[in-house]
Amino acid sequence: MSTILEKGIAALGLDLPADAPEKLLAFARLLIKWNKVYNLTAIRDEAQVVTHHLLDSLSVLPHMGGIDRLVDVGSGGGLPGVVLAICRPELQVDSVETVQKKATFQNQAKIELKLPNFRAHHARIEAWQPPYAPDAPAGIISRAFADLADFVNLTAHLAGPETRILAMKGVYPEDEIARIPAGFALERSLPLDVPGLGAERHLLIVKRT
Numbered sequence: 001m002s003t004i005l006e007k008g009i010a011a012l013g014l015d016l017p018a019d020a021p022e023k024l025l026a027f028a029r030l031l032i033k034w035n036k037v038y039n040l041t042a043i044r045d046e047a048q049v050v051t052h053h054l055l056d057s058l059s060v061l062p063h064m065g066g067i068d069r070l071v072d073v074g075s076g077g078g079l080p081g082v083v084l085a086i087c088r089p090e091l092q093v094d095s096v097e098t099v100q101k102k103a104t105f106q107n108q109a110k111i112e113l114k115l116p117n118f119r120a121h122h123a124r125i126e127a128w129q130p131p132y133a134p135d136a137p138a139g140i141i142s143r144a145f146a147d148l149a150d151f152v153n154l155t156a157h158l159a160g161p162e163t164r165i166l167a168m169k170g171v172y173p174e175d176e177i178a179r180i181p182a183g184f185a186l187e188r189s190l191p192l193d194v195p196g197l198g199a200e201r202h203l204l205i206v207k208r209t
Contacts, residue, residue: 001025001050004196008055011195013062016087023086023113024054030109031077038101041077051196057083057143059192060168060203064088067139069132071096071158073125074145078106080168081141085118094137095120096128126154136160143168148176152184152206159184165206168192172202185209 057080072081
């Protein structure tokens with residue numbers, strides 16, 4: 001896992017804190033361990049945990065400039081929220097997860113990995129408000145959480161004029177983009193090249209119009 005992660009970070013051109021790679025590996029081991037009982041992810045192969053989860057999550061980092069407070073929606077095992085919190089200590093990440101056991105795992109990861117900038121909340125996103133409300137988060141992210149229109153609708157109450165809604169997708173979803181709700185529009189679409197993944201990935205950035 002260490003070699004795959006090291007090569008992947010280099011391929012992505014990321015400048016991470018010195019302790020980030022070891023923390024990422026510790027998180028991967030924790031995810032694999034808890035997955036045996038809690039069914040956090042369908043991926044069980046160690047190498048694929050690195051490529052499909054860690055490196056996939058890391059691929060959005062170069063596109064998160066200016067985001068200091070991030071809400072991660074439906075992240076399951078903490079992806080990408082925990083990964084981003086590890087790699088950007090100055091970034092405040094609030095993860096909102098409807099499944100209690102998954103939120104519990106995320107909070108355990110926060111404790112074991114010593115992540116003061118990460119918080120997991122067991123709640124439904126449409127009924128949740130951040131602890132710093134009425135201020136809006138700078139970013140709201142999801143990784144294969146829902147149809148893009150549903151994602152925007154469920155998080156619209158959190159989005160301020162400058163909030164970026166970041167949807168991590170696979171193949172470019174033209175049909176989903178066509179259904180973006182009124183009052184919002186696609187600002188940018190960025191192809192993501194995830195080392196070792198061998199599959200299409202895109203980051204869609206949506207803003208209020």
